Amino acid sequence: MAIGPSTTQTPYLVPSTGNVSFTSLLSVGDTVPGSVKADGTPWRFVGIPDGIGAFDNRDGTATVLVNHEIGATSGVVRAHGSAGAFVDRLIVDKASLKVLSAGDLGTSYYGFNAATGSYQKGTTALARLCSADLPAVSAFYDASTGLGTPARIFMNGEETGAEGRALAWVVNGPESGRIYELPRLGKFSMENSLANPASGVKTVTIGTGDSSTGQLYVYVGTKQATGSEIDKAGLTNGKLYGIKVPSVLVETNATSLATAGAAFSLQEMGPNGDVSKMTGAQLQAESDAEGVTTFLRPEDGAWDPSNPNRFYFNTTNAITSPSRLWALEFTDVTRPELGGTIKEVLRGTEGQVMLDNMTVTADGKVILQEDPGNNARISKVFQYDPANGSLTEIAQHDPARFGTPPTAPFNQDEESSGIVDVSTIFGGPGRQAFLLDTQAHYTLGGELVEGGQLMLMTQDRSIRGTDGNDTLTGSAIDDLIDGGAGDDVVFNTPGNDILLGGRTPTGPTGTDTLVFNSRLADTTVTRDGAYTLITGPEGQDRVTGFERYLFGDATVVTGDGAPLVDDLFYLAANKDVLAAGQDADAHYAQYGWTEGRDPNALFSTAGYLAANADVRAAGRNPLEQYDQAGWKEGRDPSAAFDNELYLARNPDVKAAGLDPLKHYIEYGQGEGRGIYAAIGRTADLAVHPGFDAEYYFLSNADVARAAMGSGKDPFAYAYEHYQTYGWKEGRNPNAVFDTSGYLAAYGDVKAAGIDPLMHYDQYGWKEGRDPSKGFDTTAYLAANGDVAQAKIDPMQHYLQYGAVEGRAAPGDATFGYGSQG
DSSP: OEEOTTOSSOOSEEESSTTEEEEEEEETTOEEEEEEOTTSSEEEOOSOEEEEEEEEOSSSEEEEEEEEOOOTTSSOOOTTSOSBOEEEEEEEETTTOOEEEEEESOOEEEEEETTTTEEEEEOOOBOOBOOOBOOOGGGTEETTTTEEOOSOEEEEEBOSSTTOOEEEEEOSSTTTTEEEEOGGGOOSOEEEEEEOTTOTTEEEEEEEEOSTTBOEEEEEEEOOSSSSHHHHTTOSSOEEEEEEOTTOSBOOTTOOOOTTOEEEEEEEOSGGGOOTTOOHHHHHHHHHHHTOOBBSOEEEEEEETTEEEEEEEEEOOOTTSOOEEEEEEESOTTSGGGOEEEEEEEOSOSSOOSEEEEEEOTTSOEEEEEOOOSSSSOOEEEEEETTTTEEEEEEEEOHHHHSSSOOTTOOSOEEEEEEEEOHHHHOBTTEEEEEEEEEEEEEEETTTEEEEEEEEEEEEOOEEOOSSOOEEEOOSSOOEEEOOSSSOEEEOOSSOOEEEOOEETTEESSOOEEEOSSOGGGOEEEEETTEEEEEETTEEEEEESOSEEEOSSOEEEOOSSOTTSOHHHHHHHOHHHHHTTOOHHHHIIIIIGGGTOOSBTTBOHHHHHHHOHHHHHTTOOHHHHHHHTGGGGTOOSBTTBOHHHHHHHOHHHHHTTOOHHHHIIIIIHHHTOOOOOOOOOHHHHTTTTTOOHHHHHHHOHHHHHHHHHHOSOHHHHHHHHIIIIIGGGTOOSSSSOOHHHHHHHOHHHHHHTOOHHHHHHHTGGGGTOOSBTTBOHHHHHHHOHHHHHHTOOHHHHIIIIIHHHTOOOOOOSSOOTTOOO
């Protein structure tokens, strides 16, 4: 278990299985430096955390929203003007899990006036915000018609008895911070309000009424082009229906459905479906009169990402009574009025007690949390797998805190709550991630109210083969599959996966095959670090260590003894060759190189010929020349690969006298060896300080082709192009210098219209400016006293001598002195 950087307490939950781990993010009482409440006092994480939502900010951080299930008269006045329940807005660093800032999400409240049928801005004390839903943008925006709103809307409600209100919290956009009452969703003791992300122009939400005589209500609205954010979202014009199961009008402890389930229908509520002017008591009375099914405390629910027509929900019931998991299978969620089938998924006899909150993973697994109340049972977290019907305990509350007897200040009244799948934000291939919290019900009073903690749970879902011949199949999540030794067959599935065939420092561990359900004709193949990046209908997959690739339209064998022509890359890049059924090696040797086609992702045919006029003049196949002699002569194959640096960093390869590029493609990539951006010959770099003609050609095939057709000296042409056009177009002159970044960071240079490379060489380095975020001028000079003493341009020194000498190129991810970005 890990303690996050923003708290001092270990996680309140502990793993029950070896593939689960926890990190504590915030504990009650924690502050966040620099974050204050509306009254100017320090912001603190307060008690009874519950429903959670999160989204990626695409800048290395995530926004996390957290309900607090506080009573209307508890706590202190929040940003929306009243004490009671509220929602946190946290900004969390995705890498370190540090909470960078914190505050209140809601800043203004808009209540519905039933008498006038309009909204009015005011103040109100909110009470007991339980679970929550931050649905995908598609829940409230239909991309095919443009109807709805792309704003993120956080959904929750008050679990306060019959008159609990449904609420929408606008998270971003011009109405950010507004809290809207949603009267058309009905008043009841609301645990949650969950919007379907695949309902098209309709807006479909399901509300769960957490009481012993609770119901499920389906709201159906229509997305709009104008109005407020909730108007456009379709949350103000719809009808409310109750779920009616004729064979189960009232759930009891003895209720038992057949495996096939039972039919359910939607019962329209209120006048023509409009309940906006009805009290909760009136809605309850009509529900009873119309035969809307009463469940034993409907708690949380979740739509199934693997099946948009399926909605799961729990019924909590009581400590000694069956707590069930149900599934509503809609005939068509875009036409919810058609009803569907309800199934009793877990009957309450499988070991769970008083189920509370839940989430469903991308591959359809259901994560369930318990709230056993103030009873002598440690609250647990379960995983239900619909593929085999298994229910597995994956976590429980820390027995050292909540055991029998509990350790003060903790007691036996704890619950796990708020869980939400955040694998796309905090997870990765083979690693699922969930945000969840603990409500530790011991009294603190004042602002803090009670105890509690926010945590991240991760689950290792990687798939690993044995040392034998394995057949492995991916899942609906982003997979990490490692075939290991043997002749393995891996079946790819949709997702952004990492797929490892099997390779050791001595070579392949077998003949491994990767099978796709898509066509190679619909696929692109590039490089991404140590991986081959295959992008197509099944996602973006990073792969290495496979000798055979099976697509719907082609079988590609890469382990053919000719690694410099990457058959997979070549055929994916040249669809005409693929369609003609031609051999990649033979085509490149006979036609490809003369047509300027690249044989692999690390060899630029045009760049190599332009940078090496003698090879071009001799009419030689450039790849063949490189393999036989070019690499020994210091000729680099691409902007991303430097021969000398690869050999210097891998003395075993150098000692064996191996072609460095061939070694990397055949062995080094799979072994995780690094490669380095190309740096031209020392003498060539001295002609125009900082300008590397070889790198420029290898980076810019269009310039290389133009140079070969110009009749001019190629290197002179390259420099002339950079001076006249290149730097203005943001092209980089060498492996270190970032043209666009330099001009963006140093506004005075940009305003003066000066060649940024010339400026750096003549003035910039002396002023402490950096050529890129990856090269710190001051740090290089400080680390290399001989360079500083000689008063040499540090970038020029690194390119000509420092890199091959093994001197580090320090970078701090910022530009130096005087930068503006």
